Amino acid sequence: MKLVIVGDALLDLDLTGSASRLCPDAPVPVVDVESRRGRPGGAALAAALAADQGIEVTLISGRGADPAGYEIDRLLPAGVRLVDLPFTGGTPSKTRVRAGGQSVVRLDSGAGVVPDVVPGPAVVRELRSADAVLIADYGRGAASNSRLRHELSRLPPGTPMIWDPHPRGAAPVARADLVVPNEAEAMRFSGMTAQPAGAMALWREWECGAVAVTMGERGAALAPSCELVAAPQLDTTTDTCGAGDAFAVAVALALARGETTSDAVADAVLAASRFVASGGAGAWTAGDRPVSENGLDVVERVRERGGRLVAAGGCFDLLHPGHVDLLNQARRLGDALVVCLNSDASVRRLKGAPRPLVGVEDRKCLLEALESVDAVAVFEETTPCELLATIRPDVWVKGGDYEPSRLPEAKVVEQYGGEIVRVPLVGGYSTTRMLRNLLELDVKREELHERAG
Structure with a gap:
């Protein structure tokens, strides 16, 4: 999946x-500064949050040739491709001074803007290759560029476009599938405080596909369906910085996966709430994922929507194309895929020393980077029976070389009414065979070394 921001x-x-x-x-107050921490902000934060989920991301934006612009480059994750827009002036920078967990003052600097001139050809190419497009308007000219707006209006109907507006920015183009102002912005745009009436007024004014007004801990109001999407009751901090970007990214990815607008907004409300509960942008660092480590968040989300949950398991010690094909096949059987991953101790009991060759955190990281995988749940036991009894997937997937009646987890899956599906394996791939070939190659190298000596 490719998201263009x-x-x-x-x-x-x-x-x-x-x-x-x-x-x-x-x-x-006098604040004795103890630390300085920089992070991508605005559209750059949205790009970083998406890249952190293993998504291919292109950020189309402008920055000044100054220290702040260079620092944004340095802070962006490696998974973000940056396409520059013309830019005049200094890079916008927001500095929060915080003490005791509270902001004392915010200092804004950099008045640079994207001028209304024709962007480079790479911009058009990136837009036309996108699976979803998110406009993160922070009032600095990118969303006002007339040529960009023309290209956005011409996006294919099957490419979801989400518009995150700003009071000092441009009105969304009518082609937008979903516009996502926060409550304060919606009030300034429409003059109405009541929701979802304000969302409905904006939907009529902007003539877009839908409007979702985010309301913090109260969830979101969706028009034209007049739905109120409740937010979960989570322990939260007072730092809500970045919640809007987390919401916009989550709803864009959900729409790109083919979810309905209502389901996508519900997913995004949950994602933004968890982002804030994890500390918000102030606690975010590249590689952080504000979700649980056992995959149960995905289970809860699929169950709430009445979706079909798929699970697959294994050691995945040396990830190879056979594994990737199996997981791709598994994901096509439902609405979300959880991989049940053997811990290091579990692999050692099954395979013996020196396995695993790759530690559990690295194996988990590689699996989470696959587009087919929605979550990874690590289990310590020899078999995933206990984990399966907890998450109760609708479908348990195994490779075609396994006989269901001989699987220890078969009884668990059958007891709660689940289904076991065997999928064909790609021939020629085996972790054991790969290791054996490496050992044989090492032996031959030693023999050649001895003969040469």
Whole structure:
């Protein structure tokens, strides 16, 4: 899946310290700064959050040739392809001074903008190859560029377009499938405080596919269906920075997967709530995923929608094309795929030393990077029986070389009414065979070395 994000990249800085006294010349706190931490902001944060989920991401944005612009480049994950827009002026930067878990003041600098000039040909190529497009407007000119707006209006009907507007930005193009203002923005756009009435007024004004007004811990209001999507009750921090970007990315990916607008908004409300509960943008670092480590979040989400959950298991010690093909086949059998992964101790009991060759965290990371995999759940036991009894997948997938009646987990799956499906394996791939070939190659190398000596 390829997500293209068009918008305004910012540099976010947090200066964090302690405040135990007031300034002698004014009744303001003195913050003793203990740390400085930078992160991608605005459209760049949205790109980083998407790339962190293993998604192919292109960020179309402008930045100044200044230290803030260079720092955004450095902070973006390697999985983000950056396509530059013309830019004049300094890179926008927002610096929060925080003490005791609270923001004391925010300092904004950099007045640079994207001018209304024709962007390079790479911009059009990226838009036309997208599986979904997200416009992250932060009022710095990217969403106002007339040529860009023309190209966005011409996107194929099957490419979802999500527009995250800004009060100082441009109105969404009518081609947008979903516009996602927050509650304060919606009130400024429509003059209405009540939801979903405000969402309905904006839907009529913008003539777009749908409008979802995000309302923080109260969820979201969706028009034209007039739905109120509730948010889960989670322990949250007071730092909601980045929640809108987390919502916009989640809803874009859900629509790209073919979900209905209602289901996609429900998924996005859940994702944004968990992002805030995990500490928000202030706690985010590249590679972090604000989800549980056992895959049960995906299970809950699929169950809430009445979807079909698929699970597959194994050691996946040396990931090879046979594994990838099996997981792709498994994912096509339902709405989400959870991989039940043997822990290091579990692999050692099954395979003996020196297995596993690859540690569980690295194996988990590789599996999570596959587009077919929605979650990875690690189990310590020799078999996944206990884990299967907990997550109760509708379908348990095994390779065609396994006989279901001889599987220890077969009884567990049958007891709760699940289905066991065997899928054909790609011939020629086996971790054991790969290791044996490597050992034989090592032996031959030693023999040649001895003869040469």
